[in-house]
Amino acid sequence: MTAKPIYLDNNATTRTDPVVVAKMLPYLTEHFGNASSVTHEYGLVAGAAVSEAREAVANLLGCDEKAIVFTSGATEANNLALFGVMRAAANGKHLIVSAAEHKTILDPAHRLEREGYDITVLPVDEYGMVSPSTVRAAIRKDTALVSVMHANNEVGSINSICKIGETCRRAGVLFHTDATQTVGTVRFDLSRMPVDLLSLSAHKMYGPKGIGALYVRRGTPRIRVEPLFEGGGHERRMRSGTLPVHQIVGLGEACRLCKANREVESKRLAEIRDQLRHGLAASVVDIQFNGHQTERMPGSLHVSIPGVNSNALMLNLRNDLAVSSGSACTTLAPEPSHVLIAMGIEPSLIPSSLRFGIGRFNTMEEIERVITLVSVAAKKLRKLSVR
Known part of the structure; x- marks a missing residue:
């Protein structure tokens, strides 16, 4: 049997942990009840499983379990945060986002702009990070919401969301962060953090696809969120629809595993990442590393290899290595990465970039193999390009 390619595209999606799959399976077979059916055992069992999962998500984030609203993933959570808050705002018509946000933030922001809202897109520095002072300068009297991602999904840089959140709180402005890339590996304690809304997705943390959550801070003043669609208001009247119990159970179990292993796993991922970085630096001439090199996700590394087209390299290694050139949501788009453009990366380097x-399932042995594969392929492609 031919060995599968080494998988190093975990920013795009992760393999569902077998422990998570085992936890989910009974809720596809014997425990198939509707969690809203409270008049019989099937529904009560399903409802209890949803409650247990909600508690696991809340425990990972350090928040009240009643603050968790289940969604179909981070895309819906981000849309609910932006559309829900802006449309519910009594007076605020101004939204602030950053130029390096995921398309699930930028596209809704532009949609709101077409609806008559005023949008400010903040610049980022050479690392793809947003300065709290830039946020402070952009806030106006009519600003209703600021949305800045925790970690960039392409280059891995981590923003100072506590400082940004404090800036927003002092100004009386709500703060949302897309924490999809970090929830499983970076410690959160939302009971102490100045974050009002937070998005996450199970499939970025070894859970199933199709399920995520939006954290909406409880307390005073109450955060008003207009639902995207109507139909029963199952999730705190912010989201309607029959709950996918098996997926919610999977998200809960993924959160439980991440919390139990977070410190050890994050350290191991950082060690493997550093091994990859040092190996590529030593074997690939003129390689450039993008994003902040210390304030970054433990398992993320972004590079540019001058003179090597990343698509050609990935095609050359398609049987040995699964890697990407950028966000999975925009890989098929013809335009260059908006994140790298916002960072001011040399235009000639953008088509030479790899993420x-x-x-969790990668090993040091795999990384040594990847270093050799990439260095050999880069040398080969450079020779072909000068012929």
């Missing part, structure tokens, strides 16, 4: 996403 490595290291995950």
Whole structure:
């Protein structure tokens, strides 16, 4: 049997942990009840499983379990945060986002702009990071919401969301962060953090696809969120629809595993990432590393290899290595990465960029193999380009 390619695209999606799959399976067979059916055992069992999962998500984030609203993933959570808050705002018509946000933030922001809202897109520095002072300068009297991602999904840089959140709180403005890339590996304690809304997705943390959550801070003043669609208001009247119990159970179990292993796993991922970085630096001439080199996700590495087209390299290694050139949501788009453009990366380097996403199931041995594969392929492609 031919060996599968080494998978280093964990920023795009992760393999569902077998422990998570085992936890989910009974809720596809014997425990198939509707969690809203409270008049019989099937529904009560399903409802209890949803409650247990909600508690696991809340425990990972350090928040009240009643603050968790289940969604179909981070895309819906981000849309609910932006559309829900802006449309519910009594007076605020101004939204602030950053130029390096995921398309699930930028596209809704532009949609709101077409609806008559005023949008400010903040610049980022050479690392793809947002300065709290830039946020402070952009806030106006009519600003209703600021949305800045925790970690960039392409280059891995981590923003100072506590400082940004404090800036927003002092100004009386709500703060949302897309924490999809970090929830499983970076410690959160939302009971102490100045974050009002937070998005996450199970499939970025070894859970199933199709399920995520939006954290909406409880307390005073109450955060008003207009639902995207109507139909029963199952999730705190912010989201309607029959709950996918098996997926919610999977998200809960993924959160439980991440919390139990977070410190050890994050350290191991950082060690593997650093091994990859040092190996590529020593074997690939003129390689450039993008994003902040210390304030970054433990399993993320982004590089540019001058003179080597990343698509050609990935095609050359398609049987040995699964890696990407950028966000999975925009890989098929013809335009260059908006994140790298916002960072001011040399235009000639953008088509030469690769994103490595290291995950739970990767090993040091695999990384040594990847270093050799990439260095050999880069040399080969450079020779072909000068012929």
